[in-house]
Amino acid sequence: MTSPAPALSRVLGGPMGRHARPTGTWFRPAPFAFLTLTVSWLIVMVRQVPCRSSSDQYLPWMCYSDIPILYYWRGLKDGLVPFLQTDxxxxVLTGAFMEFCRRLVVFLGGKSEPGLSSDEVAHATNLFFGINAVLLFVLMGVLIWAHLRMSRPWDALMIAASPAILTAGLVNWDALVLAMxxxxxxxxxxxxxFWAGFWLGLGIAAKLYPLLLLVPLTVLCxxxxxFxxxxxxxxGTAASWVAVNLPVYLAAPEGWLNFWTFNADRGGDLGSIWYALSLIGIDIESVxxxxxxxxxxxxxAICALLLLAPRRPRFAQGAFLIVTLFLVVNKVYSPQYVLWLLPLLVLARPRWTDWIAFSIAETAYFAAVWGHLDNQLSNGAGDHRLxxxxILVRIGVQLWICGRVVRDMFDPRRDIVRAGGLDDPDGGVLDEAPDAAWVTRLTRGLAAT
Structure with a gap:
């Protein structure tokens, strides 16, 4: 199963003639992609309504969101500035985004100061959540726009229509890093x-994982x-990252360091293989x-695959492998992390079979984590097998897709993106770039052995 373009073409009257020009709304993927995203986002916002009026955020609604929780617990309701006055x-960039939204709350008539009544806090919290929901929708639109301008624009529908948007779109501020x-x-x-590095540096300043994309980029270059x-x-990466981080570090070094110490000190947490092992009685020291x-x-191992494959792999393939590796071995797998993999999956292996398997596994995990937190999967008996x-099914599907990506790397005839003789149409300067002489000698020597 591949791009939806052929199916849509049949529905709308069959393939174009030899001299026809692809003009008009029906022949462009953008309206379909943005309409699908809008519907998905409206649904995820409606899903949040029960959590705005109830404390039952895990089950049955599964509408938990960090956004209003952290507005309250990190002191933004009291007007505290992230990093400078509260850990x-x-x-840094995610904290700046939160502070920007807090200021919008005040601009729109909400209050953010100490000593507020419970009604005033509730009003400001709901206003903060609404502002974030609108801005995060815009950022998701930026992500869709970026994919629409790549070599396979119809594949943007695989992002817009993903169940991950419906489930995890408003769990956290991940739309910011996805857009960057x-x-x-x-x-x-x-x-x-340079501009690729500029946006990548901003992404790293929002969440850390975009840093991993420099690994396949370096090996392939x-x-x-x-060079x-x-x-x-x-x-570009260093310039934008330093420009965002240095002022905060100079103003509040301890606040700036909190992100790094928090992640270094935590143990195996929700969704991770380490947490799963602990639930079945296998405790790992020094996780x-x-x-x-x-x-x-x-x-x-991934660098070796990228370097030694008979034909230079595509950048997106390496990016998907390295981010998946990070999420498989990481000490936590928060429900919104599915959004990190989704765009990379669409670029690395845009096949609907993979998309469906990925969506089923991730949606099942999304439901399971709330059932686990609500003590419903174990019926209160401490049985965490479900x-x-x-967790294991989710990780297994991720690794299965990685295996299919590696197979495409070593047998490019299976790679749908390279159909028709293409090389790496979204690879920039890597597209159609020949291997260096030393790489050619190395791969030939390995083939001979």
């Missing part, structure tokens, strides 16, 4: 490496001797060290 477990990462990949595909483009990407060791070993099974 925050997020990087989407713009980075788009800029790279347009052969603008070294393989094809694209100037790589240097410009690194320069952080083992996680780091597996991450290093896995990264080396939740552990949901």
């Amino acid at each position: 925050l477990e997020y990087p 990462t989407g713009l980075a990949i788009l800029a790279w595909s347009r052969r603008k490496p 070294l393989r094809s001797s694209r 100037k483009a790589l240097a410009l990407a690194y320069l 952080s060290r083992l996680e780091a060791a597996l991450m290093v070993a896995g990264t080396i 939740y552990v099974l949901a």
Whole structure:
């Protein structure tokens, strides 16, 4: 199963003639993608209504969101500024986004100061959530726009129609990093490496995982001797990240460090393989060290695959593999992390069979985590097998898709993106780039053995 374009073409009157021009709304994916996203976002906002008037956020509505919770518990309701006056477990750009929304609350008539009544706090909290919902929708629109401008625009529908939007779209502020990462990949595909780095640096300043994309980018640029483009990407990344982080670090170094110490000190948490093992009685000591060791070993293996594959893999394939590795070995898998993988899956392997399997596994896990937190899966008896099974199935499907991506890398005839003789249409300077001489000698030597 591939792009929906052929099916839509049949519904709307069959394929175009040889001399026809693809004009008009019906021949463009953008209206369908944005309409689908809008409907999905309206549904996810309606799903939040019960949680605005009830404390039952886990079951049956499964409408939990960090947004109003952290507005209250991190002191934004009292007017405290993230990092400067209150600790925050997020990087700087996410904190800045939260502060911007808090100021919008005040601008729109809400109150954010100490000593407020419960009604005033409730009104400001709901206003804060509404403002975030609107802005995050705009950011999701930026992500869809970026994918519409890539080589396979119809695949943007796979993002807009994903159940992940319906389930996890408003759990946290992840639409911010998704937009920044989407713009980075788009800029790279347009052969603008500095701007790709610029957006990537902002993404890293919002959530840490976009940093991982530099790994496949580095290996593939070294393989094809694209040193100037790589240097410009690194320069853009460093420039934007430092520009955002340095002022906060200078003003409040302890507040800035809180994100790093929080993640370094935590143990195995919800959704992780480490948490699943602990639930069945297997306690792992020094989880952080083992996680780091597996991450290093896995990264080396992925770099070797990218370097030694007979034909240079596509950038999106490497990006999907490295982010999946991180999420599989990470100490936590929050429900919204599915959104990190979704755009990369669509770029790496845009097949509906993979999308369906991915969606089923992730949706099942989304339901399971709330059942686990609400003590419904175990019926209060401490039996966590269903939740552990949901974790293992989710990880198993992610690894299964990774295996299919690796198979495409070593047998490009299976790669739908490369159909028709294409190389890496969203690879920017990597597209049609020949291997460096030393790589050619290395791959030939390995093939000979």
